[in-house]
Amino acid sequence: MCAGLGDKLAKHIYGGPDTPKKLRCLQEYLQAFSIALRNQQFECVYIDAFAGSGSRTEVRPALPLLGEEFAEPQEVTTPGSARIAIDIHPPLHSIVLIEEDATRFAELERLAGEYPDRHITVEKGDANKHVQRLCTQIAWRQRKPGMRGTRGVVFLDPYGMEVAWQTVETIARTKALDCWYFFPLSGLYRNAPHNPAKLDAGKQANLDRVLGATDWRERWYEHQILPKDLLETQAQAVRRTDVDAIEAYVKERLETAFKGAVLDPIRLHHKNGAPLASLFFAVSNTSPKAVKLATDIASHILNSGRLFHSRPR
Ligand SMILES: C[S@@+](CC[C@H](N)C(=O)[O-])C[C@H]1O[C@@H](n2cnc3c(N)ncnc32)[C@H](O)[C@@H]1O
Numbered sequence: 499m500c501a502g503l504g505d506k507l508a509k510h511i512y513g514g515p516d517t518p519k520k521l522r523c524l525q526e527y528l529q530a531f532s533i534a535l536r537n538q539q540f541e542c543v544y545i546d547a548f549a550g551s552g553s554r555t556e557v558r559p560a561l562p563l564l565g566e567e568f569a570e571p572q573e574v575t576t577p578g579s580a581r582i583a584i585d586i587h588p589p590l591h592s593i594v595l596i597e598e599d600a601t602r603f604a605e606l607e608r609l610a611g612e613y614p615d616r617h618i619t620v621e622k623g624d625a626n627k628h629v630q631r632l633c634t635q636i637a638w639r640q641r642k643p644g645m646r647g648t649r650g651v652v653f654l655d656p657y658g659m660e661v662a663w664q665t666v667e668t669i670a671r672t673k674a675l676d677c678w679y680f681f682p683l684s685g686l687y688r689n690a691p692h693n694p695a696k697l698d699a700g701k702q703a704n705l706d707r708v709l710g711a712t713d714w715r716e717r718w719y720e721h722q723i724l725p726k727d728l729l730e731t732q733a734q735a736v737r738r739t740d741v742d743a744i745e746a747y748v749k750e751r752l753e754t755a756f757k758g759a760v761l762d763p764i765r766l767h768h769k770n771g772a773p774l775a776s777l778f779f780a781v782s783n784t785s786p787k788a789v790k791l792a793t794d795i796a797s798h799i800l801n802s803g804r805l806f807h808s809r810p811r
Pocket residue numbers: 512521547548549550551552553554577578579580596597598599602623624625626655656657660
């Protein structure tokens with residue numbers, strides 16, 4: 499816990515027993531990335547597309563059996579992804595923090611202000627718009643003499659179905675960014691109910707937007723989902739895929755964009771044990787040397803993440 503951190507800040511209360519696992523993967527990767535690229539001719543950028551406030555507060559339930567101190571729910575505040583990235587040593591050359599919520603954006607500005615000598619940019623607004631702009635503006639593969647190319651890591655950590663597939667494709671096209679994507683499995687379930695009578699046009703559009711494909715209708719449902727007026731046929735269909743198959747489908751989709759590599763994810767869970775999200779790692783660079791370096795590091799981290807025990811639920 500960061501002593502005193504929670505008192506000063508507008509609290510960003512989110513996450514559950516598996517959140518530390520996610521943030522630990524990010525921290526370990528950024529640390530290894532920064533060391534690995536230290537002596538190479540690249541600018542290193544970290545893009546935190548859903549940056550939050552810089553810290554995370556969790557309310558842990560009262561544990562009366564452990565004595566009076568724990569008889570009340572405990573608020574525990576720890577660094578979030580933005581602060582984790584800032585604390586990496588050797589420091590990343592530049593950090594971009596993107597956040598839509600006005601209060602959390604103000605906290606990020608305050609956080610960046612604590613480091614006047616660092617190159618930290620805070621952007622307010624929709625992550626899709628900012629990430630797509632950055633991916634197309636930055637000269638990733640600088641060819642002018644005396645200029646350095648840029649390599650980096652992007653973290654997509656939405657609450658739910660906020661990441662548009664177009665954003666994923668734009669990241670992949672840089673061929674310079676490694677991507678950690680906390681993919682919302684529970685958002686997928688919610689939008690793809692077992693009973694297709696509940697699969698309204700809005701849910702279908704959400705799934706199309708996040709997955710960048712329409713073939714999930716045939717792949718996940720017993721019968722093709724037909725337009726709304728053919729309700730009889732819709733009612734006969736039933737979702738036959740389970741969470742493993744949905745996760746495998748997402749990996750397949752990511753592999754269509756990221757030509758470097760997409761690793762098997764680790765799955766994170768809600769308090770009640772239900773699947774929450776899959777943490778994917780994908781490499782956009784196609785150079786064999788870059789792919790090997792990134793996947794060696796990330797595989798090791800994901801494998802130890804599989805063994806790392808979550809806080810008790
Ligand atoms: C799960 S939290 C991120 C937590 C953060 N990565 C951390 O470790 O502390 C998701 C954040 O994304 C923000 N958000 C949601 N939709 C967004 C969007 N379309 N663009 C930018 N930020 C968004 C929310 O306000 C929230 O702060």
